[in-house]
Amino acid sequence: MAVPKVGMEPIRRSALVQATIAEIGAAGSLDVTVGQIARRAGMSTALAHHYFGGKDQIFLAAMRHILTEYATEVRAALAKATSHADRAAAIVRGSFAQSCFAPATISAWMTFYGRAASHPETLRLLHLYQRRLRSNLTHALRGVSADPVNDAETMAALIDGLYLRAALSGRDDHDACDAALRTLNTLIQRQS
Amino acid sequence: MAVPKVGMEPIRRSALVQATIAEIGAAGSLDVTVGQIARRAGMSTALAHHYFGGKDQIFLAAMRHILTEYATEVRAALAKATSHADRAAAIVRGSFAQSCFAPATISAWMTFYGRAASHPETLRLLHLYQRRLRSNLTHALRGVSADPVNDAETMAALIDGLYLRAALSGRDDHDACDAALRTLNTLIQRQS
DNA sequence: TTTTTTATTGATTGACTAGTCAGTAAAAAC
């Protein structure tokens, strides 16, 4: 009955990651059992444990996937930026891309924050994201802003804050992006 | 053995709320049992259920308590504000008050965000906080900012974002407050 | 004084869940 095929590992792992995000989206929280994830991915709980070792590592893999997806979005936006001054705006636009507002992705991000406070490995992953965002912004603002380091910090926090509000209030994603771009312009154009 | 005294309800409820926040702080997450909370509050699980009905309502009461505490902090800061222009700065300072950075409070806020995505009642409470913050800021900025509504939105998001980053990275609370005040000045002083 | 209300708990239940294990079977290595 069981028909094993070789080379299933990457397929199974990917299916589990996708299923995890989907389940988190459906439940709206981390209250998701390994059984639910495995069923959605079309396999037994035992197999899920076999490939990932435990629930924690399944969640961590799902979060890594979301961060990778986000990084891709930002890179795509950056590639389209022509002027040096346009790079900061591109990062903002990438951060508010459609894919970031998929219901399952929003749920995942919220649980991400909730989990980071207690789970060191999750916190490390979140710090990685925060550092990358700040570094990208600092680099983009060098030359166009009077204070690249501080302005990058401000923009990074503003992006997180606006995302949080937009994601949680079901408001228009576009408003949030516009608000961020507006502030970016204000920071750049100020006389100091 | 059991020595019941009248008028215990408010005392018990308050003790349970305090214990809930303490336990969330100790665990760093919502993975806290009613048993742990009840034990810390010095009573049986049955009594906790008796007064609150269920776990959900215990958590909700704890979150309401934290919001009340925060509102008090902001009101205290506002009372000290002299000029009209100083009111916005007061709100910022209140939002980064020492009490907001108590470990248990940080954990509670993080779980608050994580929970809001799945629990409608929790989301409503979070929206209440967001609306109040925005309204306070809009009011404070009227007359001093060229665009009070949009600037209030920006400042509200910035406060949330900076808090998130400060709380999660164990960085100096003061830096975050300074960054927010700096941006507030930039927004006010700009020529448009 | 009897009844009702309020306060309280130990013990229990019923449901759920992460992780394990023994076993089946195909493919690959030797």
Add this chain to the structure above:
DNA sequence: GTTTTTACTGACTAGTCAATCAATAAAAAA
């Protein structure tokens, strides 16, 4: 052609936890 590796699962274990209940007792109301 035997052995080892990889793929896979049903059934089970051991533990947890929210919520309930039956019972005790003081205080308040009747």
